[in-house]
Amino acid sequence: MKVWGLLFLCLLQFSCSSQVTEKINGVSFVASREKVQQEHIDPVVAVNANYAAVMPFGFIRSLSAPSVVFNTERQWFGETRTGAKQYAQKLQQNGIKVMVKPQIWVWRGEFTGKIAMENEADWQTLEKTYLDFILTYAEMAEEVKASLFCIGTELEQFVKQRPQFWDDLITKVKERYSGKLTYAANWDEYTRTPFWEQLDYIGVDAYFPLSESKNPSKVEMSAAWQKWKVQLQDIANHTNKPILFTExxxxxxxxxxxxxxxxxxNQMEVNLKAQAEATQVIFDEFWKEAWFAGGFVWKWFIHHKRSGGAGDNRFTPQNKPAETVIKKFYGDYK
Structure with missing residues (x-):
């Protein structure tokens, strides 16, 4: 009986290993030209976030250009190694855990998921420079003891066409960084990402389409989430890894x-209510799920007082009703 009891407990532990008890209530902390001061962190604390994503940047000239340029004097302070480290440490001093999430910007803002080289020589150059980029920030993440590290963001064609590179990259990152790992797959990419078994979280940038309505209701958005939830839960169960909304x-x-x-x-009419209600719905639908780890609100600027506001139709929830929704939910759901 003791043997069977022990076996049962082991099986129970295995079946629950992807379940999450403490949620990641995060904000995507946007890089700036300057150092972060305490006044920039206070609003993050006030909104009850327990995590922040720090996002240094590398740059590529075009979708077929092979070189990732990063950590240069021409970049903003927060986009560099020194800046990202300072941001992380200041956040941590305030009890905010950090995900280091190095990202690529393609000139003119072209979609990173379409980055693909035209010949083998260019692929090898891309791999070398991207490896340098990621390992630079993996080492920095280890220096600050960051809780999470993201190995890439929305790079579907790169992942699809060079799978061995990504397996090798993950191995090399693990040699330098001892914390948890994820990758930020686009909402229409994550089901085809091949290396989830090697990471700790299934990272998804959760921009799922929900409604064609000008002013969608909470009931309508909640109903539309159901088909996406089924897919997310299926992959979480299949891989035994929790889902993390990296954005x-x-x-x-x-x-x-x-x-x-x-x-x-675009000049689309400002609709503060729609943003607040869509944010509330995503909280209501996902944060109660044991297979869901939490997520990072996109996006949060360091100059809080002059960010967002009633006339702004962009993503930030700052100084809008959505900020109140986030503050209440993060405060209640720790």
Whole structure:
């Protein structure tokens, strides 16, 4: 009987290993030109966040250009190694855990998921420079004892066409960084990402389309989430890894749930209520799930007082009703 009891406990532990008890209530902490001061961290504490994503950047000239340029004097302070480290340490001094999430920016803002080289020589150059980029920040993440490290963001074609590189990259990151790992897959990419078994979280940038309505109701958005939830839970169960929304959020504008990934500077009418309600729905639908780890609101600027506001139709929830929703939920759901 003792043997059977021990076996049962082991099986129970295995079946529950992907379940999460403490949620990641995060903000995506946007890099700036300057050092972070305490006044920049206070609003993050005030919104009851327990995590922040620190995002240094590398740059590529075009979708087929092979070289990742990073950590240069021409970049903003927060986009560099020194800046990202200072940001992380200041956040940690305030009890905020950190995910280091190095990201690529393609000139003119072209979608990183389409980065693909035209010949083998260029692929090898991309691999070498991207490896240098990621290992630089993996080592920095280890220096500050960051709780999470993200090995890439929305790089579907790179992942699809060079799978061995990514297996090798993960091995090399683990040699330098001892914390938890994830990758930020786009909402329409994560089901095809091949290396989840090697990471700790299934990272998803959660810009799932929910409604064609100009002003969608909470009931409508909740119903639309159900098909996406089934897919997310299925992959969590299959891999025995929790889902982490490496980015989530909505524009404060009409049709906010139609194409939530839109980053263009359109003149769509400001709709603060739609942003707040879409944010509430995503909390209500996911944070109660044992297979869900939490997420990082996109996005949070360091100059809180002059960010967002009633006339802004962009992603940030700052100084909008959505900020109140986040503050209450993060405060209640620790």
């Amino acid at each position: 989530f959020g909505y524009r404060s504008m009409d049709f906010t749930a139609k194409k939530p990934w839109l980053v263009d500077r």
